[in-house]
Amino acid sequence: MKQIEHSQLQGNILRGYRMDHVRHMFLQVTKPAAAREFLGVAANGGNADVPAIMVDQPHHTKWPEGKKPRFCFNIGVTFTGLKALGVADRDLATFPTEFRDGMAARATKLGDFGESAPQNWSAPFDQPDLIHVIASIYANDPVALDEVDAQVRRAFDVKGQRDGYALPEDKVYFGYRDSISQPKFTHVKGEVEPVDPYGTVLLGEPTRLEGLDFRIPSPTVLGHHGTFNAFRVLRQHVTAFEDYLDKAATELMAHPDSALLLPMDAQFGIGIEPLDRHGMLREVVAAQMCGRWRNGVPYGSSPDGMPDTEGLSLTEFDYTRQSRCPAGSHLRRTNPRGAPIVQRIANYTRRLVRRGMSYGPITNAGDSEPEVGLLGNFIGASLGAQFEAVMCDWLNLGLQDPDITGANDPLIGANTPETSWFDLTLSNGGTIRLRGFPRFVSTRGGVYAFLPSMPAIRYLAGLKP
Numbered sequence: 001m002k003q004i005e006h007s008q009l010q011g012n013i014l015r016g017y018r019m020d021h022v023r024h025m026f027l028q029v030t031k032p033a034a035a036r037e038f039l040g041v042a043a044n045g046g047n048a049d050v051p052a053i054m055v056d057q058p059h060h061t062k063w064p065e066g067k068k069p070r071f072c073f074n075i076g077v078t079f080t081g082l083k084a085l086g087v088a089d090r091d092l093a094t095f096p097t098e099f100r101d102g103m104a105a106r107a108t109k110l111g112d113f114g115e116s117a118p119q120n121w122s123a124p125f126d127q128p129d130l131i132h133v134i135a136s137i138y139a140n141d142p143v144a145l146d147e148v149d150a151q152v153r154r155a156f157d158v159k160g161q162r163d164g165y166a167l168p169e170d171k172v173y174f175g176y177r178d179s180i181s182q183p184k185f186t187h188v189k190g191e192v193e194p195v196d197p198y199g200t201v202l203l204g205e206p207t208r209l210e211g212l213d214f215r216i217p218s219p220t221v222l223g224h225h226g227t228f229n230a231f232r233v234l235r236q237h238v239t240a241f242e243d244y245l246d247k248a249a250t251e252l253m254a255h256p257d258s259a260l261l262l263p264m265d266a267q268f269g270i271g272i273e274p275l276d277r278h279g280m281l282r283e284v285v286a287a288q289m290c291g292r293w294r295n296g297v298p299y300g301s302s303p304d305g306m307p308d309t310e311g312l313s314l315t316e317f318d319y320t321r322q323s324r325c326p327a328g329s330h331l332r333r334t335n336p337r338g339a340p341i342v343q344r345i346a347n348y349t350r351r352l353v354r355r356g357m358s359y360g361p362i363t364n365a366g367d368s369e370p371e372v373g374l375l376g377n378f379i380g381a382s383l384g385a386q387f388e389a390v391m392c393d394w395l396n397l398g399l400q401d402p403d404i405t406g407a408n409d410p411l412i413g414a415n416t417p418e419t420s421w422f423d424l425t426l427s428n429g430g431t432i433r434l435r436g437f438p439r440f441v442s443t444r445g446g447v448y449a450f451l452p453s454m455p456a457i458r459y460l461a462g463l464k465p
């Protein structure tokens, strides 16, 4: 297999940095010459005034000079940003439609309506055309964020920022362990087989789509080995989620099929605290909605109780029609693995690289519950064929399996109490239908960005006005 030139890729695509803090800065290019100069220096190792862009490392190296740096710095450029930096109209026209339209214009496909509609997005996402560049700074020491931030401000007009942090034990709000499953690329962590082809995420590399490759925008130096990022600010309604688990567990206590959902002699707890039956049923509902117990154990492999993660593989599993992991769960909707789905050819083609961190609490005027959520980056070679296809057909319409068609993802879908439903699986192959749950995740903003390769950043830096 052809080797990838790691030093020519930005470093946050094929692997995560696992740093504790992130700052995403949303920048307008008001002085194109200064912006281009900044990008040129950043792509060529940086200097005392400009941070260096972190490049990818081969799996055996992991970090340049063998130790974790003080910070990592990366950039993404929006469609209006490419324009502002001086990309020619004929080249701009070769970028995919959804990227040219921008995230706000794709709201209907993404389930961004009602409270989540772009007209309700917080600044700077209420003026998406003014966001030209996203600069992301990752660091363990938050002081480093401010240092790099001050350098970025000299070259760009800052329209807004979002700070995120890693919750302990890789948890996200709602209490689940996250960041377990990612596409596996050869030679990144030393995987042998099976692996996802690089074309899942890098333009110009073969994909799983049997001879169908995503078009590389021109000129080649700009498009080749680039990728796209859907950046989303996702508010999580924690109280509504926990309240719903209470309500569902109370109903299930009295349900005649309760023992088929969870054996009557099941016993488990959280940490060393044992749970009563109501508490255990709450966890079953949370686990079936996600597809994993909140400690990360895949639900399908342990449906009779939440085992300890010790000695268990959290990533090696698959689904069948008989699986106890519900077809409607978040996990099966976003990555059906080898399950028999309607669009069978699509099984592994919509894999998304996920780089997310939590944010909040933010106190909003007139809102009794402080805002918390996830700053999510969903990265892939095609926004339309991957991110939007997952969001629209699989997360929100359930087109992959007739048993769930018409129901949205229970955890993050665009639900309303009037229309929502979710089928819990039982040990005899039957189901119990839950209804009446609200939307637990709403969109507060977002933007589509192109993540250019290192030669592409140098190309942008060298454009003539």
Ligand code: HEM
Pocket: 172, 173, 174, 176, 177, 178, 179, 180, 181, 182, 234, 235, 236, 290, 292, 330, 331, 334, 335, 352, 354, 373, 374, 376, 378, 387, 390, 391, 412, 441
């Ligand atoms: C606040 C919003 C979200 C929350 C709380 C959330 C939570 C989770 C959790 C707990 C997992 C299991 C951990 C793992 O397998 O790594 C997971 C997996 C995943 N999520 Fe989400 N998620 C959110 C939004 C999204 C969105 C918007 C997408 C896609 C468009 C998405 C795509 C995925 C994928 C692809 C996986 C891995 C599935 C697999 O490979 O088995 N998530 N998510």
